[in-house]
Every structure is written in C-alpha cells, then in structure tokens.
Amino acid sequence: MLNKIKGALFGVAIGDALGGTTEFLTKEEIERRHGVLRDVSGGGCWGLEKGETTDDTAMTMAVAKGILQNPEEPIEAIGKEFLTWYDSRPKDIGIIISTVLGTFNGNWFETAKHAHFEYLNGMSAGNGSLMRCLPAALAYPSIEKVEEVTKQLSKMTHYDSLAEEACVIYNRIAFQVLHGQDLKEAIVAEIENTPYAAALLKEKPACTPDGFVVHTMMWVLYWLLNSETFSDVVIGAANEGYDTDTVAAIAGGLAGLQCGYEKLPLHFIDAILVKEELVELAKQLGHLQQNGNIV
Template identity: 35%
Template sequence: MYRVNRILRGAFFGVVVGDALGGPVESMTAEEIKGKYGVFKEITGGGRQGLEPGEWTDDTRMTLDVARGILANPAYPLEEIGHNFLRWYQSGPRDIGTTTRESIGNYMKTGNWREASRKTAQTLNKMDSNGGLMRTLPVSLGYWQDMQKIAKWAAEICLMTHYSYDSATCCIFYNLLVRLAGNGGDKRQMVSRALELTDGYCSEMSILPSKFFWHIIRSVQKGARPVAPRGNSLDTLAASVQAFLNNQNFEDTLVDVVSRGEDTDTAGCITGGLAGTYYGFEAIPQRWLKAIRDSEDIEDICRLFEAYWRHKGLSA
C-alpha cells in the first residue's frame, strides 16, 4: 500500500500546494513576479484575493467536489458532483470563474447541466477557459483501472460547465497523462502515449478538438519557448506539461510554472497534481506542506480514496 499512498497523497497534496503557491501571484506577469520576489518559491499569502499564507482557492475546492462526487457514485458521478458545485456556489465563495458562475446559474434555471453549459456558451461566445481543467485530476484517480472511463468522465465532467471540445480534450489528455505518470518512466514517452490515447478516445466520443490543440501540445514536446498559463485551457495545459518535461523534481517544476505568471493558481494546481503523482508525496517540500491551511480536508479525501482503491483491489 505504500505506492498507493504515495500516489494518492502526492496527487491531492500536489494540487493544493500548487494552488496555494500560485494563488498569491495570480494575474501578475512573469516580469512583475521576478521584480517583486526574485525567484518565487515560498507560500506567501496575499495577492489579488487577499489569501492567508497556505490558503487555497476555488481550484482546490472544486477538485474536492469532483473527488467526493466520484466516490459517492462512480457509475454516474455527475449528479453528486453537481450537488457539490451547487452547495459551494450557494456558500458565497470568494472567487468563482465567469464561465463556472454562468453555468451554475443556468443549471439552477434549467435543471440540466449540458443544457446549462450550452446556454453559457451562447451567452459568452467563449468557453475555452480553464475552469474545467483546474478541477479534473480526481477523474484519473477514480477510474485508475480503466483508461476509457478516464476519458469519458474527464470529458463529461468538464462539459457540465465548459461546453468546449478543446477544454474537454485538455481534460482527457491531462487525466490520461496523470494515469501514465503513476507508473513512472520516461516523461516524453508518457506525453506521446497520452496524445495517442487522447486522439483515439476523442474519435470514439466524436469530440473534435481544434488543430491548435495538437499543435500546442506537440510544440511543447519539441521544446518551444515557455508558454504563459493564461486563462484558457490550452495555454494552461501547455505550460503545465512544459514545466513537467523541463524539470527533474517537484519543487523546480512548480517554481517554473508559477513563475510564468498569469493564471498561476490553476497552473500550479494542475501541475502540482501531475508532478505529485509522478514524483510522489515524499517529493513535496515539507515547508510547503506545513504551510497548508485546512490540510485535514485533503487528508480526509486521501483516506477515502485509499479505502476506495483497497475495495477495488488496486495496488497502483
């Protein structure tokens, strides 16, 4: 069970550490971060949201909502996840993305998540923001034994609020990559294999991403210039994968992606989840772990997933 614990805790604590590291510098440019901090590598608090040191954002909150929904009903998690989203929304969160807010509001009028997200797409005329991607990691952990289910539920959960094939494809690719990362090995081979699998599953599900999706991921593989994680799924995913490929430990990977500026909490969140799965819980710096507020919520979800994996007979 050591490996199971290492992966699960690495993944979930990777998410929250990345979120808490990136939150205070959200919306700053790389130049502004460097000018203020030099090398930004400590969990400081502050920033646009006025965060306490170690406080996490809506990225982690919604990740936990997805995780609990999958555990409550793995055969069809959308209803439970939706209930969790509604409870969070009605609690008056400090920060909530425009697309997510619109889609939840539309769901409260229609009672149908897909109809709600389609209506949001018509209203906003732009649905490729990274709000679906930021919360998606639990899909890989919930359906670890079945790549096809990983792809299916990654897309379905994204499309609840973000009706965009590019966003759905980013979620599919990310979760497949996290799953492969759990086995260790050569990172570039993982990215190539995740691309192959994503292509196949997207074809099966008639999800047709734009050519830009393939271009941006392949350009990352070939060592393109650093991508800044702006608020859309494609740039955020590209920056995350780029940092994962170009660094050799958890801390350097997170420092790299957060130092690029822009949507740093989401970039930190998804990169932390990926790197935490690959390097394991023990690779996360202790000073970052000690800084996390409300860490018992993360411990609880790790324990629940460990019990779920035991029930499934999983040994990673």
C-alpha cells in the same frame, strides 16, 4: 498507490496556494515584488491567508467528493458539491464556471451549452475543467471509465470541445503515471499525435499562460518536461505570471503524482490549510481505486 494519490492532491493544492500569491501579475511584476517566489505566503489579489487555496483546489475536492458519493454515476453528486461551494461565495471563481453555476437549470450539459451560446459569446474553452479533473484518473482502475467521467466532468461547465480534449489527455497521462509509468514518458506517449505535440520541443510556448485551456496546457507541459523536481515545476509556474495558480495547480497535480506525497517538500505540505481534508479524500480515492468501492 496511496502515496501517489496523496501526492497528486497535495500537488494541486501546493501549486494553487503558491500561485495564488502571484495570480494576474506579469512576470516582471512578480520579479519586482518577490524576486523569485519560492514559498507559500498568501496575500495577492485575493488577500489569501498563508496556505489558503482557491477555486482550483476547492473544485478538485468537490469532484473527489462527488465521485466518492456515487462512483458509477458521479455527475449529479459532483454538481451538488459545486453548488454548495458556489453558495459559499468563494473569493475566486472563473467567469465560465460562475455563469454556469449561476444559471443552472437542472441539467448540467444543457446549462453549459446554453451558457456557451447565450452568455459567453461562444467562448467556453477556459481551463476551469482542466484544473479540477484529476480525481477521475485517481479513482477508477479502468481507463475507459476515466475517460467517460473526464469528458462528462468537462462538459458540465465547459461546452467547448477544446476543454474536453485537454482534460482527456491530462487524465490519460495521470492514469499512466498512477499505474507505474514515468511522467515524462507518459507525456510523450499521450501528446505525440495530438495538437500539443509541439511541447515535445521543450521550448517556451509562444503564448501567455492565461485562462485559455490550450495555452494553459502548453505551459503545464512545458514545466513538466523541463523540470527535474516538484519544486521546480510549481515555482516555475508560479513565477511566470498571469493565471499562475491554475497553471501551477494543474502542473503540480501531475508532478506530485510522479514524486508521491513522501517526497513533497515538507514546508509546502505543512503550509496547506486543507491538508486534513486532502489526506482523507486521498485515502478514500485509494480504496476506490484498489477495491472498486469506498470505505
């Protein structure tokens, strides 16, 4: 169990760090600059250090910390972690999340609704809740609790139900894999009667891998269904262009969960700057998952 949970958290961070180098570039621009980017190298539009991660990993860690502080009712604790991170002036923060965190009025769900209608022109179906929701599937032994917390996690910042739907599907897949099901079999079972069923054709999506949550999810499913190794998943996503760090992080989380920490490429693990924090969070999430409490 711990091997899988560590693999999931490191999978997010590795995809994030790898894709952070190529974020906002087109596929053609990536080819001209890097050929095929295969290693964590930093740089990119954010001027990242080698192994530095972005908002995808930071918010995933914040969710994990909040859940560990108050597993039964984690939203307030998660929100405090979000605000602490926001106050640190991170390099990379999405428009939807920045708007909600910057206008927080004491109630996350009301703030997200207000931001949706008043500041975001009704457009809050970004991928920013999908990129951070994985710890809910790692923490709770009950699928009902996973879904409850997952929905709340999304609605904290993303009012649009499309974001919530993607998060629930993603974490249902993660829950099945954590408890022994093969990743590709879990994907088939969870998407066959959903708007994402077209991914089962295993064809490249006819959309850009941008920040729209539906597009992101389609590309995540594409890489997971068409790749045989963890490296294939994150390298493929990082070289496709546009929102590379987030697509690679989300796909990497499930790919890392499937293969487990012990089978992740060591050069990827060694490059990650927050590896000690990830190991500790994984241990505590594993204890909560198996024992119903924290250390």
